[in-house]
Amino acid sequence: MAVRADDIPVPRGRPRLAGRVREWLDHESILGPVFVTPALLLLVLLVAYPFVMALYFSMSNAFIGRPSRWVGLHNFIALWDSDVFRQTFQNAFVFTSIAVAFKVVLGIILALLLNEQLWFKRMIRGAVLLPWVIPTALSTLGWWWMFNSLYSVVNWTGIALGIMDPPGPNWLGQRYYAMSAVIAVNVWRGLPFFAITILAGLVAIPKELYEAAEADGAGANARFWHVTLPLLRPVLAVVVLFSTIFTFGDFNIVYILTHGGPINATHLFATLSRQVGIDTGRIGEGAAISLYLFPLLV
Numbered sequence: 421m422a423v424r425a426d427d428i429p430v431p432r433g434r435p436r437l438a439g440r441v442r443e444w445l446d447h448e449s450i451l452g453p454v455f456v457t458p459a460l461l462l463l464v465l466l467v468a469y470p471f472v473m474a475l476y477f478s479m480s481n482a483f484i485g486r487p488s489r490w491v492g493l494h495n496f497i498a499l500w501d502s503d504v505f506r507q508t509f510q511n512a513f514v515f516t517s518i519a520v521a522f523k524v525v526l527g528i529i530l531a532l533l534l535n536e537q538l539w540f541k542r543m544i545r546g547a548v549l550l551p552w553v554i555p556t557a558l559s560t561l562g563w564w565w566m567f568n569s570l571y572s573v574v575n576w577t578g579i580a581l582g583i584m585d586p587p588g589p590n591w592l593g594q595r596y597y598a599m600s601a602v603i604a605v606n607v608w609r610g611l612p613f614f615a616i617t618i619l620a621g622l623v624a625i626p627k628e629l630y631e632a633a634e635a636d637g638a639g640a641n642a643r644f645w646h647v648t649l650p651l652l653r654p655v656l657a658v659v660v661l662f663s664t665i666f667t668f669g670d671f672n673i674v675y676i677l678t679h680g681g682p683i684n685a686t687h688l689f690a691t692l693s694r695q696v697g698i699d700t701g702r703i704g705e706g707a708a709i710s711l712y713l714f715p716l717l718v
Contacts, residue, residue, distance in 0.1 A: 477707035484701035495708035505709065508687040512713070515599065515688060516667045519606045523663060524656065526607065527614025534615065535622045545616070552612035556672040563605045564677055567591040595685040598678050602686050605673050610666070614659055621655035622648070668713060689713060 478495055482488035499505045534545055551559065566573040568591075575588030591601045625648065633643045671690035674680060680687035680695065687695075689709055697706020 474707045474711060477703050478711050479708075480704050482703040482707075484703060488704065491704070495704050496712065499705070499708060499712070504684050504687065504692065507684050508689060508692045508709075509712075511599070511684075511686060512668060512688050515603060515606070515670075515686075516664060519603050519610070519667050520660060520663050522603070522607045523610050523614045524660060526611055527618050527659075528652075530611065530615040531618035531622055534619050545619075548615055549612045551609050556609065557676060559609070560605060560673050560676040563601075563608075564592070567601050567677065569593060592678055593682050595682060598682055598686050602674050602677055605677065606667060606670060609673065610663055613663065617659045618652060618655060621652050625651050 477488075479490060479492055480488040481491050481495075530548065534541070534548065538544060565571070569575075569587075572588060572591065574591065575584060578584030579586050579588055589597045591597045629647050629651075630643055633647050638646065668688075669690055670688060671694070674686050674688050674691050675694070678686045680691045684692075689712060693706045693710035695706075696709060697703050
């Protein structure tokens, strides 16, 4: 017997369920948490949980392969008995202050140049971003090759130009040269972030202000000091804050170039924390080193 299409039963549960889901999602009180929950889970798993574990380890005598016990702030206090940690503390502030100062000055100069009418402006702006876009480990390996004492391109260029005596300095094997090298690479790496952010601030400055200042007889220097720089201060404050935090926590550049050497001359908190916590197994002390400047940076 033939069965008509109208006689075939159609399940009603699925459309009703889909309608209920659409109705729920129309409410902001439900739709908001649905969108926020994945990001919140990522933050909890990748940020909050590791941070809480680091706090716990820093206040314990955790060592790889044996049970740990609570020691409170003993690790933080005992670190000052270490000559290596005191040297690292000094290195971190020298490294960060010099690198951030250079990035501010060079970033403003580069942003002013990029704000001018140039041929192939978009292509130049894209090329400026390359140091920031290239993976840090990959680009730092290139700098390691250029600073290597056996085949240093930097030394070869300096000797060819007559500004260095052969065979040239051992950039990664001498105390002050090594610190100069890691600072130079950090500045090269972070300069695009400064330049592009400051350039965005420059573009937002109304041209009428420059026209009014020029009508009053202000020259280029006066316009920069009395119009450009005051209006860039909010942007500079944010950029300097972020750069200071990132520079204090730098790891890749120092670890690839010098591993903290020579004789701990370039150790930063991140590299020393890895050496103490991973290489020697003293997880508690390593966690304390990594968190030492956390209250200051917050």
